[in-house]
Amino acid sequence: MPGAVIVMNERPHGYARAKLDRCPCYTCRWAVAQYYEARERAILYGTWRPFVDAAPVRAHIRNLQACGMGLRRIAAEAHVDRKRLQAIITGRPERGTGPQPRVRPSTAAAILNVEPRLNLLGPSTPIDGTGTRRRLRALVAAGWPEQELARRLDRTPGNFSALIRRTHVTVRTALAVRSLYDELWQEDPLQHATGYAVNRARKRAVRLHWAPVMAWDDDTLDDPAARPRGVAA
Ligand SMILES: [Zn+2]
Numbered sequence: 001m002p003g004a005v006i007v008m009n010e011r012p013h014g015y016a017r018a019k020l021d022r023c024p025c026y027t028c029r030w031a032v033a034q035y036y037e038a039r040e041r042a043i044l045y046g047t048w049r050p051f052v053d054a055a056p057v058r059a060h061i062r063n064l065q066a067c068g069m070g071l072r073r074i075a076a077e078a079h080v081d082r083k084r085l086q087a088i089i090t091g092r093p094e095r096g097t098g099p100q101p102r103v104r105p106s107t108a109a110a111i112l113n114v115e116p117r118l119n120l121l122g123p124s125t126p127i128d129g130t131g132t133r134r135r136l137r138a139l140v141a142a143g144w145p146e147q148e149l150a151r152r153l154d155r156t157p158g159n160f161s162a163l164i165r166r167t168h169v170t171v172r173t174a175l176a177v178r179s180l181y182d183e184l185w186q187e188d189p190l191q192h193a194t195g196y197a198v199n200r201a202r203k204r205a206v207r208l209h210w211a212p213v214m215a216w217d218d219d220t221l222d223d224p225a226a227r228p229r230g231v232a233a
Contacts, residue, residue, distance in 0.1 A: 016066035019116050021168075022128040022224050035060060039112040046105030054088050054103045057111050061089050067116040068125045077120060078110040085111070123172035131222035132169045134211065135181035140164075141205035141212040143189035143198035152180055185213050 011017040015035055018028035038056035045052050064074050075082040083092075084107065091098040114120075121127070139149055150160035153176055163173065189198045205212070211228030220226035 011066065014066070015060075015063035016116070020067055020121075020125070020127045022130065022222075024225060031063075035063070035112070039109070042105055042108035042112050046109055049105060051102035052105050052108050054100050054108070057103055057108045058088050058099060060112055060114075061085055064114060064116060068122050069114075069116060069120060073120060074111070074114055077114045080107055080110055118171055118175055118178075121171045123170060123175075125171045126168045127171055127174060128222075128224065129166045129169040129174070130224045132174050132177045133164060133166065134216060134221055135177050136164045137205065137208075137210035138213045138216065139181060139184055140201050141210050142185065143193075143202045144184060145189070145193050145197040145201045148189075148193050148197070149180070153177070 011021060013023060013025055013027040015031040017023045018032045042052055071082050071085050075085050087100045088103060089099060140146060146160055147157055150157050215228035215230055
């Protein structure tokens with residue numbers, strides 16, 4: 001197969017796999033539930049406790065690292081000093097201290113607020129390709145010829161037809177397809193392609209049961225468990 005073939009790195013089941021690979025298994029869902037619980041607790045305790053347990057915060061920093069985020073990135077996003085993150089995960093060996101046992105609730109909440117959103121991940125990080133596939137398919141269903149979409153994504157037609165089927169994509173590709181989709185979903189393809197090509201794209205999407213734009217909401221597009229509205233799957 002031409003072009004970049006994505007080697008899916010097998011992330012262990014847990015938060016990172018749930019968030020990046022959208023794994024629906026029990027372990028992954030439990031890890032995410034633990035995270036939300038810790039975040040809520042930090043926010044709640046913040047109003048009346050001077051300190052909270054650092055363990056869930058430490059676990060979350062590790063989770064973000066497992067997603068490929070570096071400490072520098074996490075610190076910038078949480079608006080917390082990097083040394084403070086270091087103190088939470090490893091302590092300050094130069095001062096002879098181990099991992100910090102407790103943290104200020106506001107620090108905990110700030111760190112627990114950081115999630116591995118696409119724009120915070122490294123561009124070559126592999127992630128679940130569901131949203132990417134659905135966006136491209138919905139554009140074809142709207143009448144955008146695959147050749148035109150491939151051109152706009154700087155891809156060869158062969159590379160593009162592999163992409164529209166791929167289970168995993170890089171963050172870079174996912175972001176490029178997102179912005180293409182945001183740009184085109186309300187546009188009229190007839191302004192950019194011949195009636196023949198538009199018609200052919202629509203027919204192809206119908207034949208392959210590719211769901212149209214109307215079948216998705218912003219919050220269902222990327223969710224592998226979500227089914228398209230009004231389309232026999
Ligand atoms: Zn899992």
